[in-house]
Amino acid sequence: xxxxxxxxxxxxxxxxxxxxxxxxxxxxxxxxxxxxxxxxxxxxxxxxxxxxxxxxxxxxxxxxxxxxxxxxxxxxxxxxxxxxxxxxxxxxxxxxxxxxxxxxxxxxxxxxxxxxxxx
Numbered sequence: 001x002x003x004x005x006x007x008x009x010x011x012x013x014x015x016x017x018x019x020x021x022x023x024x025x026x027x028x029x030x031x032x033x034x035x036x037x038x039x040x041x042x043x044x045x046x047x048x049x050x051x052x053x054x055x056x057x058x059x060x061x062x063x064x065x066x067x068x069x070x071x072x073x074x075x076x077x078x079x080x081x082x083x084x085x086x087x088x089x090x091x092x093x094x095x096x097x098x099x100x101x102x103x104x105x106x107x108x109x110x111x112x113x114x115x116x117x118x119x
Contacts, residue, residue: 056109059083063091063107088112
C-alpha cells in the first residue's frame, strides 16, 4: 500500500479528459439520445394517426345518423365527396337493397395521413 495518489479512471493530478474519454462519452450519450428521439417521433406520429382516425369515425357516425333520421328518399349512394371543414377527408355512401324496404348502407371515410398516404 503506497501513500501516493490512487490510480483509476481519473487520477488525482489530472486536470481534464483525454480525447479518447471525450469521444467515448459522446458515443454513450449518442447511443442513449438517438433511440429516445426516435420514440418521441413515433409518439407524435401515433398521436396524429389517432386524431385522424377519431375524426374519421366521427364523420362516418354523423353521416349514418343523418341518413337514419332523415327522409327515406335521401338514402342513396353517393360518390366520393370532400367533407366541408375537414381538409383532406372524403366520404362515400353505398346503398345496396337487401329486401323490400330494407337497405344495407355503408359509409366509408378516407383521409390523407401525415405521411401523405390515404387511409
